[in-house]
Amino acid sequence: MEDKKDIMQIIADANKSVTTGIDSADIEHWVQIHIMGRAYKVPAGLTIMQAMEYAGYKFITSAGCRAGFCGACATMYRKKGEYQLQTAMACQTRVEDGMYLVQIPFAPAQEAKYDVTKESYAASTLLEHYPEIARCVACNTCTKACPQDLEVMDYIQDALRGDYASAAERSFDCIMCGLCAIRCPAEITQFNVGMLARRMYGRCGMAEPEQAKKQLAVIAEGKYEEDFKRLLAADLAELQQRYAEREREAD
Amino acid sequence: MKIPYYPGCSLKTTGKNLEVSAIAAAKTLGIEMVEIPKWNCCGTVFSLTEDDLMHHVAPVRNLLRVQEMSGNGSVDTPNKMVTLCSMCFNTMKSAAGRVSRNAEDLVKINSFMNLEEDYKGKVQVLHLLEIIRDMGFDKVKEKVSRPLNGLSVAPYYGCMLLRPADIGIDDPEDPTIGKDLFEALGADVVDNPYKKVCCGAFHTVNDKSLVADLGYEILTRAQKAGGEAITTSCPLCAFNLDNRQKEISAAHPEFKQMPVFYFSQLMALAFGLGEEECMFEGNYVDPRPLLKSKNLL
Numbered sequence: 088m089e090d091k092k093d094i095m096q097i098i099a100d101a102n103k104s105v106t107t108g109i110d111s112a113d114i115e116h117w118v119q120i121h122i123m124g125r126a127y128k129v130p131a132g133l134t135i136m137q138a139m140e141y142a143g144y145k146f147i148t149s150a151g152c153r154a155g156f157c158g159a160c161a162t163m164y165r166k167k168g169e170y171q172l173q174t175a176m177a178c179q180t181r182v183e184d185g186m187y188l189v190q191i192p193f194a195p196a197q198e199a200k201y202d203v204t205k206e207s208y209a210a211s212t213l214l215e216h217y218p219e220i221a222r223c224v225a226c227n228t229c230t231k232a233c234p235q236d237l238e239v240m241d242y243i244q245d246a247l248r249g250d251y252a253s254a255a256e257r258s259f260d261c262i263m264c265g266l267c268a269i270r271c272p273a274e275i276t277q278f279n280v281g282m283l284a285r286r287m288y289g290r291c292g293m294a295e296p297e298q299a300k301k302q303l304a305v306i307a308e309g310k311y312e313e314d315f316k317r318l319l320a321a322d323l324a325e326l327q328q329r330y331a332e333r334e335r336e337a338d
Numbered sequence: 339m340k341i342p343y344y345p346g347c348s349l350k351t352t353g354k355n356l357e358v359s360a361i362a363a364a365k366t367l368g369i370e371m372v373e374i375p376k377w378n379c380c381g382t383v384f385s386l387t388e389d390d391l392m393h394h395v396a397p398v399r400n401l402l403r404v405q406e407m408s409g410n411g412s413v414d415t416p417n418k419m420v421t422l423c424s425m426c427f428n429t430m431k432s433a434a435g436r437v438s439r440n441a442e443d444l445v446k447i448n449s450f451m452n453l454e455e456d457y458k459g460k461v462q463v464l465h466l467l468e469i470i471r472d473m474g475f476d477k478v479k480e481k482v483s484r485p486l487n488g489l490s491v492a493p494y495y496g497c498m499l500l501r502p503a504d505i506g507i508d509d510p511e512d513p514t515i516g517k518d519l520f521e522a523l524g525a526d527v528v529d530n531p532y533k534k535v536c537c538g539a540f541h542t543v544n545d546k547s548l549v550a551d552l553g554y555e556i557l558t559r560a561q562k563a564g565g566e567a568i569t570t571s572c573p574l575c576a577f578n579l580d581n582r583q584k585e586i587s588a589a590h591p592e593f594k595q596m597p598v599f600y601f602s603q604l605m606a607l608a609f610g611l612g613e614e615e616c617m618f619e620g621n622y623v624d625p626r627p628l629l630k631s632k633n634l635l
Binding site: 210211223224225226227238240241244247248249250272 | 347377393399
């Protein structure tokens with residue numbers, strides 16, 4: 088029970104707002120933002136996510152890594168005096184005065200059912216699973232919406248002509264936030280198309296890396312068997328100690 | 339001549355033999371086709387309705403990339419581009435014409451795209467066949483090292499290369515560009531009265547028998563006129579006339595299958611280029627036995 092409490096405390100600490108413990112009288116700069124149409128005064132310099140928490144919102148979804156990697160905190164907003172509808176990750180974007188915003192907690196999309204080991208590495212495979220890619224009118228709205236600055240429209244065009252290598256490379260940094268799919272007038276779920284392209288390219292298009300082959304052989308020979316057995320048998324205290332003393336890269 | 343080249347999706351998949359042979363044949367004639375970077379779909383099924391501009395964004399975006407190439411010196415044919423697929427040619431030229439004639443449409447599309455550089459409406463869309471014609475078929479003749487003597491071909495044009503009249507590259511009723519080209523290559527050219535009849539186009543997806551019926555007429559008419567092979571410049575026509583011979587044979591057991599060449603494959607062959615450039619293995623009905631019987635392979 089005690090261990091569990093520690094973990095809950097760690098999570099709570101990690102999720103603590105950056106303004107926790109700061110007296111509002113000490114905050115010099117303020118901006119006004121509108122969350123779903125309602126005005127709030129929040130300290131300048133906060134991210135959208137921090138500002139929403141400051142305003143009293145509690146994220147029970149639409150929040151994950153808080154570091155720009157998980158793609159959970161998709162946001163749409165307009166800035167004061169600008170007509171463009173902007174998209175971003177709430178944990179990576181700072182609030183600006185006059186911002187109108189809303190969180191997009193989920194992009195409804197069905198992933199096609201396939202088994203990459205059985206799919207043909209042919210130009211038509213992507214079209215068969217996602218025929219709607221043929222509806223792309225090259226409007227580029229998806230590219231403009233991508234918080235990762237990916238060339239989304241270009242990888243859909245790659246997919247249309249069966250260029251797996253280019254589609255995989257161009258979509259590689261996708262964090263599956265779904266903003267492209269929400270904005271697409273052709274109702275394409277780009278992130279799923281990119282995923283299939285990468286899976287197929289990884290399986291059929293790329294050369295098997297020499298190092299991976301060697302390493303697999305080493306594992307098959309049983310080099311790590313003893314270490315794993317020891318880890319699996321270890322009690323919590325030992326695991327915690329080993330974790331604390333582990334070799335790690337510099338932060 | 340170094341000219342921006344727009345391939346389109348078919349030339350990267352089912353029509354690879356058109357692309358490979360055309361690039362090689364054009365090179366022999368001194369035409370270097372430079373693939374447009376980051377080209378997107380030509381638009382294919384663009385709308386003809388006046389208020390539907392959205393479907394013209396794709397072709398205009400390609401035209402803008404040609405304009406950028408003209409500006410950065412990667413080509414030496416300012417504001418010109420070449421296509422090979424008849425469908426891409428038709429769509430791109432149609433969109434180019436619309437925005438060059440209609441300033442309001444151009445402004446609206448530019449404003450929608452919202453890019454650093456606006457499209458200025460000046461790009462001319464050309465088909466490789468018309469570039470070759472304008473160079474002069476004498477120039478083609480000069481490069482022929484393996485004349486196609488004794489090979490009887492029936493040029494087929496389809497619709498997208500000829501119609502509507504302001505887009506087509508030849509007389510929409512009586513085109514001769516194919517005849518002139520293949521005669522320059524040394525072939526015997528026969529006239530097929532069905533040279534402009536619809537191949538069935540996209541019906542090939544859901545009505546194979548309709549396409550097989552049309553193909554049967556087109557091919558047997560060419561045979562009656564004395565043709566041993568027919569030619570095309572369109573990957574969709576090629577698919578319908580070549581690959582659908584399987585369905586034609588099933589419906590008409592007496593039907594004798596015949597090769598369907600891309601115009602560029604015959605050019606590559608006559609220019610003495612190798613099998614890698616001619617890419618006959620990409621054709622459904624293998625044309626090599628016919629060519630061997632004529633001592634052309």
